[in-house]
Amino acid sequence: MISRDLVIVGGGPAGLAAALAAYENGVKDILLLERDQYLGGILNQCIHPGFGLQYFKAELTGPQYAERFIQKINHIKEIEVSLKSLVVHLTKEKALTYIKPGAMQTLTAKALIMGTGCRERTREMIQIPGTRPAGIFPAGLAQKLINIEGLLPGREVVIIGSGDIGLIMARRFTLEGAQVKAVIEIQKESRGLIRNVVQCLDDFNLPLYLRHKILKIHGKDRVEKVTVAEVDDKLQEIPGTRFELACDTVLISVGLIPENELIEMAGVAMDEKTNSPESSELSTTSIPGLWVCGNAYKIYDVVDGVTRDSAQAGKLAAEYLRNLP
Amino acid sequence: MIKKLTCIACPQGCPLIAEIGQGRVSKVSGNKCPKGEEYAKQEIENPQRVLTSTILTQGLALKMAPVRTNKPIPKNKILEAMSEIKKLRLNRPVKVDEVIIENFMELGVDLITTRTVD
Numbered sequence: 325m326i327s328r329d330l331v332i333v334g335g336g337p338a339g340l341a342a343a344l345a346a347y348e349n350g351v352k353d354i355l356l357l358e359r360d361q362y363l364g365g366i367l368n369q370c371i372h373p374g375f376g377l378q379y380f381k382a383e384l385t386g387p388q389y390a391e392r393f394i395q396k397i398n399h400i401k402e403i404e405v406s407l408k409s410l411v412v413h414l415t416k417e418k419a420l421t422y423i424k425p426g427a428m429q430t431l432t433a434k435a436l437i438m439g440t441g442c443r444e445r446t447r448e449m450i451q452i453p454g455t456r457p458a459g460i461f462p463a464g465l466a467q468k469l470i471n472i473e474g475l476l477p478g479r480e481v482v483i484i485g486s487g488d489i490g491l492i493m494a495r496r497f498t499l500e501g502a503q504v505k506a507v508i509e510i511q512k513e514s515r516g517l518i519r520n521v522v523q524c525l526d527d528f529n530l531p532l533y534l535r536h537k538i539l540k541i542h543g544k545d546r547v548e549k550v551t552v553a554e555v556d557d558k559l560q561e562i563p564g565t566r567f568e569l570a571c572d573t574v575l576i577s578v579g580l581i582p583e584n585e586l587i588e589m590a591g592v593a594m595d596e597k598t599n600s601p602e603s604s605e606l607s608t609t610s611i612p613g614l615w616v617c618g619n620a621y622k623i624y625d626v627v628d629g630v631t632r633d634s635a636q637a638g639k640l641a642a643e644y645l646r647n648l649p
Numbered sequence: 650m651i652k653k654l655t656c657i658a659c660p661q662g663c664p665l666i667a668e669i670g671q672g673r674v675s676k677v678s679g680n681k682c683p684k685g686e687e688y689a690k691q692e693i694e695n696p697q698r699v700l701t702s703t704i705l706t707q708g709l710a711l712k713m714a715p716v717r718t719n720k721p722i723p724k725n726k727i728l729e730a731m732s733e734i735k736k737l738r739l740n741r742p743v744k745v746d747e748v749i750i751e752n753f754m755e756l757g758v759d760l761i762t763t764r765t766v767d
Binding site for chain 2: 368371372373374377378383384385387388391470471472473474499500517518519521522523527625626
């Protein structure tokens with residue numbers, strides 16, 4: 325079987341930083357696998373500013389932040405980038421199988437770094453009663469539809485949850501000419517960064533309903549309206565506070581969960597609550613020579629932290645390879 | 650007059666207290682760094698934001714090319730700027746940070762790309 329010194333799964337901010345750091349620390353055989361047709365990961369759809377304030381001391385958009393790493397990587401011949409390459413199998417011996425157009429490849433990694441990111445929590449995970457009409461999107465999917473595909477998913481929008489992606493999308497929908505009716509947050513405070521409440525909601529006079537929840541989504545083929553009510557300290561509906569909002573679109577922005585099916589398949593000890601690896605030190609797992617970094621390891625607020633910690637994982641992998649017999 | 654603000658210069662989001670006299674900021678407190686003072690002054694005297702969006706491409710590898718103003722523009726110009734951006738079409742390959750429109754809407758800022766599009 326083919327053996328590679330270091331394989332990195334995921335070409336987003338985590339994988340890019342890990343690859344660069346590993347190279348700078350002496351690893352000369354690196355394979356970077358990315359399932360999309362471009363490097364950059366989720367940064368490509370995050371076209372808003374606010375990235376890089378810590379790491380580059382500059383306020384960049386997501387694609388600008390990604391491109392600074394991609395340009396470096398593209399000039400390093402020791403880092404082989406394989407796009408459209410989806411890893412489908414992983415063992416505890418770090419043998420992995422990936423598919424790409426026209427080929428299936430199995431190889432062993434002496435060291436392996438997983439930068440597989442996270443996915444959005446869905447409507448099903450927060451149990452909102454009602455029908456199942458068209459027009460309900462996780463906020464990040466709506467972001468992809470607008471910013472990458474150039475499609476506007478709806479014209480009258482209610483956003484459930486005040487996570488950062490939901491707040492960012494409230495502004496984005498507004499700029500694109502849609503009407504954002506409300507952001508509904510069950511807790512007392514916004515889940516997202518306060519700066520996003522200011523610049524995404526307050527700037528456009530968009531209403532944020534704290535301590536409110538959606539009781540029901542209505543609509544047969546397409547979303548027609550939602551029922552909202554205020555909640556008490558036990559998050560139960562306060563009688564007499566119900567109201568309805570007409571809308572054709574509902575965005576769900578209620579958090580992210582690490583995407584770790586592959587390491588689970590390989591038998592890495594997992595923390596079931598967070599869906600991340602059990603870990604004594606940053607990025608380490610129960611399998612020697614296998615690290616997890618970025619949002620797959622834990623959910624980060626800002627990408628600069630992903631870069632910093634993933635570079636550390638790259639460095640650890642380089643040390644591990646140096647010490648191999 | 651006293652006005653409470655939340656600094657948006659970075660993700661820390663410091664709560665600011667600005668003392669205002671005759672439309673000008675005379676004192677800022679609550680900020681953990683000099684950016685906070687700068688932000689409070691600007692936010693009260695002339696609020697500005699960086700605008701980011703996308704423009705439709707023709708004949709390129711990506712359907713939408715992301716763009717931004719390279720510097721903040723007055724907040725009250727944001728929606729007008731959006732309708733200008735919506736009229737644009739990109740039909741040549743661009744590098745990241747390439748100028749699409751110089752002195753955009755005569756605001757003293759450039760509209761630039763934020764991604765290489767072949």
